[in-house]
Amino acid sequence: MSVPRFWRKQVARYNLIGTHCTNCKTYYYPPRSMCPKCRRDGKTENYKFSGRGEVLTYTVIHTAAEGFEKQTPYVLGIVKLEEGPSLTSQIIADPGTMKIGMKVRPVFRKLGESGEKGMIYYGTKFVPE
Amino acid sequence: MRDVAIIGIKTTRFGENWDISLRDTITEAGVGALEDAGVTGEEIDAIIVGNMSGGQFIEQEHIGALIADYAGLAKELHVPATRVEAACASGGLALRQGIHAVASGLEDIVVAAGVEKMTDISSSSASTALAAAADREWEGIMGATFPGLYAMIARLHMHKYGTTSEQLAQVAVKNHANGVHNPIAQYHNKISVDDVLRSIMVADPLHIFDCSPITDGAAAVILAPADIAHKYTDTPVYVKATSQASDTIALHDRKDITTLAATVEAGKRAFRMAKLTPGDIDLVEVHDCFTIAEICAIEDLGFVKKGEGGKFTEEGNTAIDGKIPVNTSGGLKSCGHPVGATGIKQAAEIVEQLRGDAGKRQVNGAEIGMTHNVGGSGATAVVHILSRNR
Numbered sequence: 001m002s003v004p005r006f007w008r009k010q011v012a013r014y015n016l017i018g019t020h021c022t023n024c025k026t027y028y029y030p031p032r033s034m035c036p037k038c039r040r041d042g043k044t045e046n047y048k049f050s051g052r053g054e055v056l057t058y059t060v061i062h063t064a065a066e067g068f069e070k071q072t073p074y075v076l077g078i079v080k081l082e083e084g085p086s087l088t089s090q091i092i093a094d095p096g097t098m099k100i101g102m103k104v105r106p107v108f109r110k111l112g113e114s115g116e117k118g119m120i121y122y123g124t125k126f127v128p129e
Numbered sequence: 130m131r132d133v134a135i136i137g138i139k140t141t142r143f144g145e146n147w148d149i150s151l152r153d154t155i156t157e158a159g160v161g162a163l164e165d166a167g168v169t170g171e172e173i174d175a176i177i178v179g180n181m182s183g184g185q186f187i188e189q190e191h192i193g194a195l196i197a198d199y200a201g202l203a204k205e206l207h208v209p210a211t212r213v214e215a216a217c218a219s220g221g222l223a224l225r226q227g228i229h230a231v232a233s234g235l236e237d238i239v240v241a242a243g244v245e246k247m248t249d250i251s252s253s254s255a256s257t258a259l260a261a262a263a264d265r266e267w268e269g270i271m272g273a274t275f276p277g278l279y280a281m282i283a284r285l286h287m288h289k290y291g292t293t294s295e296q297l298a299q300v301a302v303k304n305h306a307n308g309v310h311n312p313i314a315q316y317h318n319k320i321s322v323d324d325v326l327r328s329i330m331v332a333d334p335l336h337i338f339d340c341s342p343i344t345d346g347a348a349a350v351i352l353a354p355a356d357i358a359h360k361y362t363d364t365p366v367y368v369k370a371t372s373q374a375s376d377t378i379a380l381h382d383r384k385d386i387t388t389l390a391a392t393v394e395a396g397k398r399a400f401r402m403a404k405l406t407p408g409d410i411d412l413v414e415v416h417d418c419f420t421i422a423e424i425c426a427i428e429d430l431g432f433v434k435k436g437e438g439g440k441f442t443e444e445g446n447t448a449i450d451g452k453i454p455v456n457t458s459g460g461l462k463s464c465g466h467p468v469g470a471t472g473i474k475q476a477a478e479i480v481e482q483l484r485g486d487a488g489k490r491q492v493n494g495a496e497i498g499m500t501h502n503v504g505g506s507g508a509t510a511v512v513h514i515l516s517r518n519r
Binding site for chain 2: 001005006009030056057058059060061062063064065066068071074076077078085086087088089090095100111112121123
């Protein structure tokens with residue numbers, strides 16, 4: 001991913017900042033510039049999520065995406081945050097201990113890098129509570 | 130709006146075709162379909178081609194013009210050629226756009242085609258290209274792969290409904306058994322449930338044999354107004370419905386991870402348009418990019434209740450001689466999945482079946498068939514209903 005593309009949402013990735021629509025009271029992560037429920041009637045503001053949530057579903061990836069080869073096997077999950085929205089992230093846990101419904105909390109971690117000389121991406125992963 | 134008929138079809142050999150380029154494989158499909166229909170180049174009003182990612186796979190964009198050129202339809206005839214894209218549903222979308230053009234009365238003879246050339250790059254680069262069908266910024270960057278996304282669907286399906294790995298495997302076993310009888314299929318070998326379960330794990334619970342392969346190939350169909358279809362063929366197949374629906378690009382934003390709501394909605398719209406119900410369908414080609422995807426598809430299209438797709442498959446109901454034959458072509462799993470071509474291949478398979486030309490794959494007495502083509506993890510679904518009768 002190019003530097004500007006990552007940088008644009010860097011703060012949201014580092015701090016789990018998403019969107020709250022003050023019109024319909026719905027929370028969104030990843031952030032959205034327009035509330036998909038209220039559309040043009042929506043009023044969006046930034047919102048920092050607590051990051052507490054539960055695992056909705058997960059997989060253990062053995063054949064990695066490009067750039068993730070050294071991390072296998074890694075756990076990828078969909079985490080439902082307590083405010084409502086769900087996101088995709090890695091869960092740092094022994095694959096054998098993973099369970100649907102388990103409680104997780106966020107941690108700041110390296111996500112990957114653009115080759116040896118490129119930028120390093122950081123963001124939010126999750127660990128069991 | 131005019132009724133539309135399919136008057137010609139051709140699917141090239143699917144597989145790892147290192148000796149054939151994109152332009153040559155799509156030309157073979159187009160020429161084959163024109164010959165099948167008995168249509169001349171001068172009669173063609175427009176070409177619509179589905180192609181997911183010429184840019185990433187062969188560093189070639191402007192696929193429409195390229196195809197018109199190499200088909201001999203550009204330099205003298207200047208036939209308009211348009212490329213459409215909806216990831217793995219690009220082919221289905223090309224068919225739908227072609228139907229729009231003919232139904233509207235704007236065009237008469239339209240070539241709807243699909244093509245993908247995926248083996249000119251390494252399989253890991255091809256996987257990265259395919260991952261662009263998901264949300265690159267919020268799924269891909271976290272290490273999500275396509276098998277990974279469908280594995281998360283499978284995990285939750287198992288948790289909620291008790292679906293088993295054996296039931297998933299049965300989808301692959303059945304599709305390989307069908308593919309054996311399809312001359313253009315990538316694989317012509319039968320496999321067993323044990324073969325699937327013993328194959329390497331890609332993204333738990335999906336093994337490599339739960340996944341469709343990386344494939345080169347092309348397919349084309351010729352569309353015409355139904356009123357003049359008999360001028361070209363004794364066996365026109367009529368378009369009874371075309372529908373399409375969207376859902377969130379990222380899997381995590383869906384209302385229910387185990388339901389492809391775009392499939393549900395596209396299916397409902399198609400049945401409404403055709404004034405038919407799932408019970409009227411004699412066979413269906415669904416988008417089995419992964420074994421779990423076929424189970425979700427037969428549930429979401431209404432052939433079986435939500436959660437019962439695994440058991441239904443295990444009981445043999447989706448085999449060629451079952452209650453509702455699913456993926457007689459071998460599906461994406463065994464026939465192969467050149468992403469942009471798949472939606473057109475599905476329609477060509479249904480036409481072959483409705484003509485009674487499907488040989489050992491033939492569903493006896495097939496009159497009405499359905500196709501279901503999905504883009505990404507379910508952000509686009511395209512459904513068509515085709516019939517022998519107008």
